[in-house]
Amino acid sequence: MDGLDPSSIQLIGTAVTPAVMVSGCGILATGLDNQISRITARMRDMVREWRTLPEGHARRALLREEVAIMDRRHAILARAIGFTYAALLSFVVTSLLYLLRRSIAVPEGLPVMSFSLGVGLLGSTAVLALASLRLSRRAITLEGEDLFRDGRPGGPPAP
Secondary structure, eight states: OTTOOHHHHHHHHHHHHHHHHHHHHHHHHHHHHHHHHHHHHHHHHHHHHHHHSOTTOHHHHHHHHHHHHHHHHHHHHHHHHHHHHHHHHHHHHHHHHHHHTTTSOOOTHHHHHHHHHHHHHHHHHHHHHHHHHHHHHHHHHHHHHHHTTTOOTTSOOOO
16 A cells, blocks of 8 residues: 555545445345335235135135235335435435535535435335344245144144
8 A cells, every 4th residue: 555645545435435335225225126016916916816715715814914914014115215215315415515525615524424324224224124024924924824724744733
């Protein structure tokens, strides 16, 4: 690192970090959008199945419970994708604030606050994604209980 001015390295890091975070947010938003799309398609399939079953069929109650779980997951992931886009916007604002510092007086702490807000929003997204995974596991457990009500293949009957 001989011959490199530490302030130049700091400037590069300051300029690149928000751009990397914007890219990461875009990738995260794409993944969340895919999950939301799959949940929507699965909910439609379950409702279609529910409508074909006769009144009083045991599977109708299970499907109703699973659709309720999927609806909660959809709402959680919709909130998560909103936080992700807000974080993306926060990182864009951070970059703009650093660019504006060359032409107008931008308080030193403002870009740091904007960047910190983005990081906090991404942390919230992670918490919501974990909540969605927990609900997903609950829906799979319901299906497994229904499927293996008479016992798992090669194992003792379910309690």
